[in-house]
Amino acid sequence: MAYTITSQCISCKLCLSVCPTGAVKIVDDHYLIDSELCTNCVGSIHTVPQCKAVCPTANGCVKQPSDYWESWFSKYNSVLAKLTNKQDYWECWYNTYSQKFSEQLKKQQVVV
Ligand code: SF4
Ligand code: SF4
Known part of the structure; x- marks a missing residue:
């Protein structure tokens, strides 16, 4: 399952710049993650999902249930x-x- 951005997002842009696959998008001023592009950072140089790692909120970036x-x-x-x-x-x-x-x-x- 891909990561997703929740209503706790404060639009800080951090996840946008760190995502290795370009999965984070801005649509109508809202941040979202393209589930087709999100790899959970598996196969990249990162050992943890970068969007979750950099997000300053408690649950702005979460794994989809x-x-x-x-x-x-x-x-x-x-x-x-x-x-x-x-x-x-x-x-x-x-x-x-x-x-x-x-x-x-x-x-x-x-x-x-
Ligand atoms: S888990 Fe990794 S690939 Fe998926 S949106 Fe977050 S930073 Fe991008
Ligand atoms: S890092 Fe978190 S708060 Fe910042 S834009 Fe991404 S989801 Fe929103």
Whole structure:
């Protein structure tokens, strides 16, 4: 299965310049990988897929799922990443709340 570019792409152009087969294309300002040209970098001088290696995003360049379970795990990982981000959100919210609450307490202690 070829690599593919996901919605996490930020159009940095890095994969375009490193692909040894010219499989990365820009169509209507969107980056995509021509599955007919992508060799997964097998047979090139590279030992890892270059688009994935240089991509600055977490999942901008990913291998296309080839079967049900690969697809299932791909979906699972993407949902997990979203949940993890939400945990960051609540942790951040809690830290801000704690800081404000402790500032309020200090002010009340000064008044008393
Ligand atoms: S895996 Fe290799 S050949 Fe395929 S698009 Fe990425 S850089 Fe190009
Ligand atoms: S390297 Fe990643 S972020 Fe940059 S253009 Fe390619 S897919 Fe998009």
